[in-house]
Amino acid sequence: MSKVSVIGAGYVGEAAVKHLAQREVADVFVFDIVEDMPKGKALDLMESAPIVGYDRRITGVSVNKDGDGSEYAALEGSEVVIVTSGMPRKPGMSRDDLLKINAGIVGGIVENLNKYAPDAKLIVVTNPLDVMCMVAYLKLGWPRERVMGMAGVLDSARMAWFIAEELNCSVQDVRAMVLGGHGDTMVPLPRYTTVSGVPVTDLIAKDRLEAINERTAKGGGEIVNLFRNASALGSAYHAPGIASAIMAESIVRDQRRLLPTACYLEGEYGVSGMYQGVPAFLGKNGVEKIVELGLDESEKALFNRSVEHVEKAVKEMRELLGI
Numbered sequence: 001m002s003k004v005s006v007i008g009a010g011y012v013g014e015a016a017v018k019h020l021a022q023r024e025v026a027d028v029f030v031f032d033i034v035e036d037m038p039k040g041k042a043l044d045l046m047e048s049a050p051i052v053g054y055d056r057r058i059t060g061v062s063v064n065k066d067g068d069g070s071e072y073a074a075l076e077g078s079e080v081v082i083v084t085s086g087m088p089r090k091p092g093m094s095r096d097d098l099l100k101i102n103a104g105i106v107g108g109i110v111e112n113l114n115k116y117a118p119d120a121k122l123i124v125v126t127n128p129l130d131v132m133c134m135v136a137y138l139k140l141g142w143p144r145e146r147v148m149g150m151a152g153v154l155d156s157a158r159m160a161w162f163i164a165e166e167l168n169c170s171v172q173d174v175r176a177m178v179l180g181g182h183g184d185t186m187v188p189l190p191r192y193t194t195v196s197g198v199p200v201t202d203l204i205a206k207d208r209l210e211a212i213n214e215r216t217a218k219g220g221g222e223i224v225n226l227f228r229n230a231s232a233l234g235s236a237y238h239a240p241g242i243a244s245a246i247m248a249e250s251i252v253r254d255q256r257r258l259l260p261t262a263c264y265l266e267g268e269y270g271v272s273g274m275y276q277g278v279p280a281f282l283g284k285n286g287v288e289k290i291v292e293l294g295l296d297e298s299e300k301a302l303f304n305r306s307v308e309h310v311e312k313a314v315k316e317m318r319e320l321l322g323i
């Protein structure tokens with residue numbers, strides 16, 4: 001049976017674990033530094049298995065944060081590892097504010113990946129996403145095909161929902177495309193968005209589409225704000241968790257789905273040496289192929305703005321961490 005590990009048993013990690021087990025994608029190991037909590041979450045989910053009717057096993061692993069990390073030996077044999085550990089965004093906090101804290105957390109975890117699961121495919125979820133992907137890529141030294149980030153599946157799902165809401169139609173027929181970094185400068189692409197193959201630009205007026213693009217780019221912040229009075233909640237978690245599980249599923253089942261993925265670019269879209277969200281086929285080797293879309297002048301300008309934004313954040317991170 002396939003094995004997927006999820007590091008971070010918080011809100012996003014839990015949503016990913018639940019989806020992977022319920023869809024029978026793999027047996028799942030879930031890790032966290034909070035003593036016993038991942039075991040509790042695993043047990044609770046296993047107790048839901050007879051009700052839902054799934055047979056995949058979920059195992060919780062508590063990692064001693066002051067220890068030597070040997071608990072991570074349970075990563076062995078993982079085909080895919082999803083990293084969600086880190087601090088979620090709080091109201092008023094930008095994704096980049098999270099950089100320092102989360103770079104330390106992700107950096108520490110990838111050392112254990114190299115030790116215990118050196119052949120795995122890694123999906124980074126921790127924000128700021130594009131920068132955390134870079135931290136993982138630089139520290140792991142793995143081929144780029146095996147180090148990717150989850151952003152576009154979530155961002156395009158948000159866009160798809162807003163379109164379905166606008167048209168009062170089924171979400172099942174909406175296919176949306178979002179490129180670029182996972183932040184306010186992401187690039188929703190209505191020209192590559194369809195409802196059952198019909199370009200959305202033929203179905204929705206330009207000004208309404210612009211409003212949808214804007215709402216998509218700020219989709220994470222909208223939820224952070226709606227959660228502001230619930231002290232236990234930070235940022236969105238259902239859609240991000242499920243989005244990362246869907247990517248893992250495409251890899252484990254070698255489905256080769258074409259999913260917007262944060263990939264390390266080596267010349268694609270005129271960009272080298274950094275992560276950007278681009279459509280990619282995900283299969284058993286991880287990122288099997290990056291697809292280059294033809295962009296018009298205004299789309300190119302928006303994409304370049306996103307590249308500049310991520311470039312700046314990566315530069316800051318590299319100076320900060322000395323890598």
Ligand code: APR
Pocket residue numbers: 007008009010011012013031032033034063084085086087088089102105108109125126127128234235236237240
């Ligand atoms: N090893 C393992 N787990 C860790 C570590 C570590 N070194 N450091 C922190 N964690 C755990 C925390 O104990 C917590 O349970 O990561 C979990 C994070 O969960 P939440 O605080 O609930 O955050 P969540 O909403 O799941 O978001 C996680 O995903 O979408 C992004 O912006 C979001 O970066 C954030 C991440």
